[in-house]
Amino acid sequence: MAYHKVKTEAWLDAIFRQAKEKAVYGLKRSGQGLVYQRLREKTDVVLFETRPTEPIKLFFYFPSELTATLPEEPFREEEKRVLLGVKACDLEALKTADFVYRFGDVVEPHYESRRNNTLLIGSDCTQPNPTCFCSLHGRSCYPQDYFDINLSPLNKEVMIETGSPRGEEFLAELNLSLSEVTEADLKLRDKNRREYMEKLKTINTPFEHQKPYSEIVRKSSEATAWKKYGQEMCVQCHACNLGCPTCYCFSFSDLPEKSGMKRYKNWDSCLAASFAQMSSGATPRHNRWERFRYHYYHKFDFLNTSLGFDACTGCGRCIEGCLGKIDKRQVLFDLEKEING
Amino acid sequence: MAKINPYQPYQVELLKVTEESPSIKTFTMAAPPNFHFLAGQFVEIAVPGKGEAPFTPSSSPYETNYLEVSVAKVGATTEALHSLQPGAILGLRGPFGKDYPLEKFTGKDILLVGGGVGLAPLRSLFLSLVHELHLFNKIRFCCGSRTPDDFIYKEHVFDHWPKIDPKVCLRVTVDRCDDGCWKGPIGVVTKTLDNLDLEIKNSVAVVCGPPIMMKFTTFKLLELGYRPENIYLSMERMMVCGLGHCQHCGLGKHLVCKDGPVFTYQEIKDEPEIWA
Numbered sequence: 001m002a003y004h005k006v007k008t009e010a011w012l013d014a015i016f017r018q019a020k021e022k023a024v025y026g027l028k029r030s031g032q033g034l035v036y037q038r039l040r041e042k043t044d045v046v047l048f049e050t051r052p053t054e055p056i057k058l059f060f061y062f063p064s065e066l067t068a069t070l071p072e073e074p075f076r077e078e079e080k081r082v083l084l085g086v087k088a089c090d091l092e093a094l095k096t097a098d099f100v101y102r103f104g105d106v107v108e109p110h111y112e113s114r115r116n117n118t119l120l121i122g123s124d125c126t127q128p129n130p131t132c133f134c135s136l137h138g139r140s141c142y143p144q145d146y147f148d149i150n151l152s153p154l155n156k157e158v159m160i161e162t163g164s165p166r167g168e169e170f171l172a173e174l175n176l177s178l179s180e181v182t183e184a185d186l187k188l189r190d191k192n193r194r195e196y197m198e199k200l201k202t203i204n205t206p207f208e209h210q211k212p213y214s215e216i217v218r219k220s221s222e223a224t225a226w227k228k229y230g231q232e233m234c235v236q237c238h239a240c241n242l243g244c245p246t247c248y249c250f251s252f253s254d255l256p257e258k259s260g261m262k263r264y265k266n267w268d269s270c271l272a273a274s275f276a277q278m279s280s281g282a283t284p285r286h287n288r289w290e291r292f293r294y295h296y297y298h299k300f301d302f303l304n305t306s307l308g309f310d311a312c313t314g315c316g317r318c319i320e321g322c323l324g325k326i327d328k329r330q331v332l333f334d335l336e337k338e339i340n341g
Numbered sequence: 342m343a344k345i346n347p348y349q350p351y352q353v354e355l356l357k358v359t360e361e362s363p364s365i366k367t368f369t370m371a372a373p374p375n376f377h378f379l380a381g382q383f384v385e386i387a388v389p390g391k392g393e394a395p396f397t398p399s400s401s402p403y404e405t406n407y408l409e410v411s412v413a414k415v416g417a418t419t420e421a422l423h424s425l426q427p428g429a430i431l432g433l434r435g436p437f438g439k440d441y442p443l444e445k446f447t448g449k450d451i452l453l454v455g456g457g458v459g460l461a462p463l464r465s466l467f468l469s470l471v472h473e474l475h476l477f478n479k480i481r482f483c484c485g486s487r488t489p490d491d492f493i494y495k496e497h498v499f500d501h502w503p504k505i506d507p508k509v510c511l512r513v514t515v516d517r518c519d520d521g522c523w524k525g526p527i528g529v530v531t532k533t534l535d536n537l538d539l540e541i542k543n544s545v546a547v548v549c550g551p552p553i554m555m556k557f558t559t560f561k562l563l564e565l566g567y568r569p570e571n572i573y574l575s576m577e578r579m580m581v582c583g584l585g586h587c588q589h590c591g592l593g594k595h596l597v598c599k600d601g602p603v604f605t606y607q608e609i610k611d612e613p614e615i616w617a
Contacts, residue, residue: 067346067348068346068348068349068350069349070350070352070387070389070430070432071352072349075344075346100585100586101586104584104585104586105584105585105599106347106584106585106586107347108347108348108586109344109345109346109347110346113344221613248586248588249587249588249589250581250582250586250587251581251587251589252348252392252393252581252582254387254389254390254391254392254393255390256389256390256391257390260389260390261387261389261390261432262390263348263387263393265348268587268589270588275579275589276578276579276589276590276591277579278577278578278579279394279415279416279418279419279579280415280416281415282552282617283617284578284592284614284617285614285617286617294591297593297594298588298591301594302591302593302594305594
């Protein structure tokens with residue numbers, strides 16, 4: 001909507017002032033990666049670099065959350081909060097969750113409340129991980145939409161791009177002395193962005209593919225790669241599901257209470273043998289490789305049909321977390337090789 | 342406006358429990374205010390604190406004060422349900438999914454084929470059909486069960502329904518009878534489909550039962566000349582949320598909870614997981 005720039009220090013000072021009044025989450029270093037932390041006192045915050053280890057869904061649907069009770073308790077709106085430094089892959093992931101929970105026939109009110117009350121401040125991914133592959137999807141590592149505000153680095157300044165009226169309002173609240181963005185600033189930002197994408201290209205050269213992933217998956221129902229990866233290598237640890245920012249499947253767990261029950265909504269995994277099992281014990285996907293294949297079908301075929309894009313953003317968390325050392329890029333590469341004969 | 346939580350069940354009272362067979366009971370519960378379902382749709386019933394499971398009501402959609410579900414004891418939730426007495430409180434969500442498209446059945450011969458607890462949705466459909474019997478031609482209801490004891494709705498199947506109207510005819514069979522008490526035909530339900538006395542070209546068939554029965558019945562119907570778009574199947578899957586959110590009930594690209602549970606064979610015949 002509009003571009004501005006400001007000194008990085010001034011931006012951070014303003015954010016920490018906000019953090020005194022509302023919940024603001026930013027990125028900090030932890031081990032090899034980054035994690036979100038609630039900002040309180042002024043501390044080191046990573047504005048750019050890469051996506052955090054944890055997927056953004058943790059802010060919108062929780063590994064386990066109370067979702068209903070008997071007798072019924074009144075619905076409570078979620079508190080207002082700000083997420084700072086959200087990367088393009090995670091913003092893209094919200095499109096899938098929104099499609100299911102917000103824009104479907106029936107709205108999930110807890111999710112919607114969290115979405116409505118969360119301001120998203122995106123930022124360019126300047127240091128892609130070795131497992132990152134958003135570029136192989138034809139996506140970019142810098143946010144192009146779905147943010148309220150986006151930040152790009154400009155030497156000792158940040159370029160601020162507003163993406164929504166809510167982002168404009170928040171920026172006004174920060175009361176910053178903003179400078180106008182020049183042609184040279186935009187050129188610098190674009191040059192930087194090309195460099196980040198070059199890094200991604202180098203990382204992913206061995207996995208380059210010709211056909212879109214959706215076409216590859218749709219044509220490979222009989223491929224032997226499913227058995228190689230899904231049966232021989234997959235150890236069904238569910239790390240790919242749990243770390244995936246677009247995976248949204250869940251189960252209910254009803255626990256008894258003195259005068260009723262509490263219903264928890266828990267993340268579930270399509271790789272689990274019990275996932276599609278009916279009470280009779282029958283399951284449509286008895287073999288692990290069938291469930292492994294279904295995971296790909298869901299992301300690259302079924303959801304692609306509904307969304308118009310893959311429900312995989314190339315964040316690479318599934319590769320990073322896999323205990324069976326399965327690289328999704330290699331699976332898709334091998335599938336394409338097979339269908340090309 | 343107050344937010345509606347679709348995962349929140351209504352509290353309903355269990356009014357009556359009817360033992361249908363050694364493993365199947367019918368549970369009659371009070372319908373919540375303004376509750377209305379159509380034959381073929383399903384509901385989620387919770388035994389508070391024990392679990393929730395999907396069931397297709399077996400009662401008539403025209404009964405607005407109560408609804409009934411017939412439940413086989415096969416898992417933890419159904420076991421808990423089977424242990425309940427009238428007066429117990431249950432959780433109820435729904436109705437969910439697509440119903441049988443009765444408007445497409447108008448003026449046609451209708452064949453219902455059910456096996457075991459699969460008779461439950463068909464009972465609801467049958468009661469909807471006889472409620473407006475003048476709209477339809479002949480109705481043939483073919484029912485099968487493993488043994489005579491396993492038959493559900495015995496009174497209705499053997500006594501009441503055959504007498505409803507000359508347009509209505511029931512055929513019953515059992516897979517086996519060890520003590521010789523059964524005087525009717527013995528064999529799987531597909532055997533009742535010979536010499537149907539229906540105009541197949543102007544007929545729709547509705548099938549519900551265990552996967553293996555659905556599979557062979559569908560093949561038999563195709564053999565008889567039914568077109569895939571005139572064969573209606575009630576698909577069973579693990580419907581957890583009922584709303585298209587949780588993904589447990591995926592049948593290929595379809596979600597049984599939203600796109601079904603009633604499908605034509607034409608819609609799902611190419612899905613490799615169809616008969617699982």
